[in-house]
Amino acid sequence: MPIHLSRRHFLAASGAAMATLHPYSLRAASNQAHLRIMETTDLHVHVFPYDYYADRPVDTLGLSRTASLIEGIRSEATNSILFDNGDLLQGNPMGDYIAYERGMEPGQTHPVINAMNTLDYACGTLGNHEFNYGLPFLANALEGAAFPLVCANVAVKLGATPLQDETLIAPYVILDREITLGDGSVKPIKLGVIGFVPPQIAAWDRAHLEGKVVVREIVEAAAAYVPQMKAEGADVIIALCHSGIGEAEAVADQENAAIPLAATPGIDVVLMGHAHRVFPGTDYEGTEGVDTVAGTVSGKPAVMPGFWGSHMGLVDLMLEHDGTAWKIAGASVEARPIWIRDADNKVVPTVGDVAVVQAAAQTEHDATLAYVRRAVGQTSAPLYSYFALVADDPSVQIVSQAQLWYVAQLLQGTEYESLPLLSAAAPFKAGGRSGPDYYTDVPAGDIAIKNVADLYLYPNTVQAVLVDGTQLKNWLERSAGMFNQIEAGAQDAPLLNPTFPSYNFDVIDGVTYQIDLTQPAMFETDGTVANPDANRIINLQYNGAPVTADQKFVIATNNYRAGGGGSFPGADGSTRVLIAPDTNRDALVRYIVEEGTINPTADGNWSFAPLPDTTVTFETGPKAVDYVDQVQTIAIEHVGDGENGFALFRIAL
Known part of the structure; x- marks a missing residue:
């Protein structure tokens, strides 16, 4: 089936819609195709734009908001496909309500999975927090997904090599699709999708996992499986890497392995997560092997779209077929936000909600509100x-x-x-x-x-x-x-x-x-x-x-x-x-x-050692001004506004 609508649909659309097309879609030749890869990650059960802890709506999170970007993003590209990069099932009181109050029995659909099922995800992977409630809970939750999930480095039984492991779920999947070319014709393409999770899950959730699963290094698993995916005909290999940017080389027990993973021969695109950061952007400036402007890691296009639905990750590929094989002729990367700050540092939403996404989890949302109150x-x-x-x-x-x-x-x-x-x-x-x-x-x-x-x-x-x-x-x-x-003697350090x-x-x-x-x-x-x-x-x-x-x-x-x-x-x-x-x-x-x-x-059992004539500054929430007089163990004063909506305070040491 086509990945998305054919070019003929766009030619029949209005001029305004045509103007939104990505340059790759506009200039694709008869042997070229524009493929837009979309990513969500670290949703942590945030379907609604709601802070259950504060018990109020917010504009900075929620899959129902991120979903508002999806149709517009799809309309900008001749071909598009949507993935999720893990940490779905835990992270807010709705997750705890499902795990501890309602339960997760066979045949029940988890609300975040139910919401995702409305959005035509092609594939997902597991995050480390998927294991927080135990393996039976995880298995029952995944049963309800209308899309496959993959993870290559978690096994219920180790073999002599990763290829001989009995993995907890499928290590990878080959998606057979048809892709629309620049002249409106279609051509088959095989997209290989492989997933990874930090090996630290074995320690972090030892009570649930010890004696039940073993975890391999991310790069070790990739090096074994990617050649097999190539042998099975994968034209483009996409790594769903629930891992962030860390050491430039592979090291033992590597939690943030995106750089050496991206360097693995055969991997074409890396979708990142886990670190709750945004890439491309300024977060990783100066990091070896990373281009924060072009959005590449080890020379491969890569994206990390924040957390809780704050951004949609986009990797645009210009694919070219030379008569025998597909190759990547160009790539661009973006993490598109669901909110921005205005000149007064106020949060301004850039999108609204998608009703069908909220409807999919409305019952559990209402029950969660009663639970937390x-x-x-x-x-x-x-x-x-x-x-x-x-x-x-x-x-x-x-x-x-x-x-x-x-x-x-x-x-x-x-x-x-x-x-x-x-x-x-x-x-x-x-x-x-x-x-x-x-x-x-x-x-x-x-x-x-x-x-x-x-x-x-x-x-x-x-x-x-x-x-x-x-x-x-x-x-x-x-x-x-x-x-x-x-x-000593520093002022406002x-x-x-x-x-x-x-x-x-x-x-x-x-x-x-x-x-x-x-x-x-x-x-x-x-x-x-x-x-x-x-x-x-x-x-x-x-x-x-x-x-x-x-x-x-x-x-x-x-x-x-x-x-x-x-x-x-x-x-x-x-x-x-x-x-x-x-x-x-x-x-x-x-x-x-x-x-x-x-x-x-x-x-007051801990404090800073006194430093005469020395002051330091720190940022915290603006509501801190209501409590500054209650801090008895240290001299703190409010000195003005900080950056990005924070307030600035001074401590005399």
């Missing part, structure tokens, strides 16, 4: 994360209190009961690439499930690890990579490292410590050691006494961190002493129910 207790003070990266914070404090309460009960009667119990928690909603409204902000009073989900975004499970004093200190050194090195994710900024409760910003960071953002002799963490104490190197501690955390997520010293999967059956979020709900009224006031 249930009250489970009260909070005596507001819960907000505007200052979570610069001062001890109530939104992180309450998570730690719940983890300590939960883990202490499970350690009773064990050999670890008498050891000091600490808790590691990080701020998940702290602005960054997600924008100036991406913060927790819960007023004092009733606290509902939506507020709990807002405090703890992910369905992680509670775990605990055993560490010594050195590992504890270096765990905190790893977290302190959040901050730039500051010279930028404080926060923009490449450091907030979910890796662990605050450890149960000890007190200071952070010396004049020291370099011990670790790079990715967790590799940069300065082994660095000493940012000072005055580390437990019960008022200095922590010693051989002192033992149990740290309550989550399965992601305990299994090696973030590359933290003392947390590599081998130090776990507790693997609990409940999610951190469930523990938080139980704690609130048990307490009735929680007191989330931060205890």
Whole structure:
């Protein structure tokens, strides 16, 4: 069947419609064809343009908005095809409602799959978050898809080579299509589509996957399967790479493998995801092997369209047939947004909603709203994360209190009961690439499930690890990579490292410590050691006494961190002493129910070491001005507007 409408349709269309055609469609010769490849990625169950945590509509996300781009984008090209790059099933309260409340039985269709089925997807792949709810849930969800899904590097049984693996789902698919040429005639083409997921899923979801699946390196799997796809006649090979841009060469356990994957002979186009960034664009300027203007990775056209439906990824190919084979004669790349900012930094939507997409998930949307609005207790003070990266914070404090309460009960009667119990928690909603409204902000009073989900975004499970004093200190050194090195006497120096994710900024409760910003960071953002002799963490104490190197501690955390997520010293999967059956979020709900009224006031157990005559600045959400006077542990003042809708604040150190 044709990939899309024939050129004859466009010749009969209005002059206005003709004017929108891409140059490749306009100038394609009789042996050429314009193929437009479209990509969505990291939807994370966002069908509606709705923030369930804040319980309000928003204009920056939602498949129903991204879908508004699709018909217009298709009308610009003689031939088009649509793919998804994974992370569909988890990421907002609708995903949790389906997993924990409604369930996912055989014959039921997941709402995000149901919505996607209205849009004529040709193929998709799995993201790492597809595994968060377990393999039976995943299998039942995929059953409802009206399009194939592929993943080449996850196997239920390993063979001697990747080609002998028994993969969890099909490693690739060859799509037989007919493509319309410049003269209106059609010609057959075989599109090979292969998918990949980060190998870290084996650690991140160990509880669901251990003993059930094994994961190969992305580049290893590609090197094996791509020649086979070529042998089966694939004319163009498209890699659905649920992985971002990282090291230039293939390395062991490579999470972001797009550069060496794109360099794999035979791969023609790379559709990227996982990193929640936009490419082409400025995010990867200066990265070896990447052209951020042309939109190429290792010389191949590649795109990454943000997250939550924020962009549609477009790769336009001018294909040319020489009488025996197809080749790519030209390519252009774009990540097209569903919203922009105006001159006043206000969000302006560029599209509306597609009713049929919303209708496909309306029942579950309504049920999710009822689910998140249930009250489970009260909070005596507001819960907000505007200052979570610069001062001890109530939104992180309450998570730690719940983890300590939960883990202490499970350690009773064990050999670890008498050891000091600490808790590691990080701020998940702290602005960054997600924008100036991406913060927790819960007023004092009733606290509902939506507020709990807002405090703890992910369905992680509670775990605990055993560490010594050195590992504890270096765990905190790893977290302190959040901050730039500051010279004593500096004025308004930028404080926060923009490449450091907030979910890796662990605050450890149960000890007190200071952070010396004049020291370099011990670790790079990715967790590799940069300065082994660095000493940012000072005055580390437990019960008022200095922590010693051989002192033992149990740290309550989550399965992601305990299994090696973030590359933290003392947390590599081998130090776990507790693997609990409940999610951190469930523990938080139980704690609130048990307490009735929680007191989330931060205890100020960490701070910056004083630096006389030194000031730093940081950006946070503009609503932070309502809470700045409540921060008691550090002197913060609002100094004006930041960039892209953020507010700028100053700290006198």
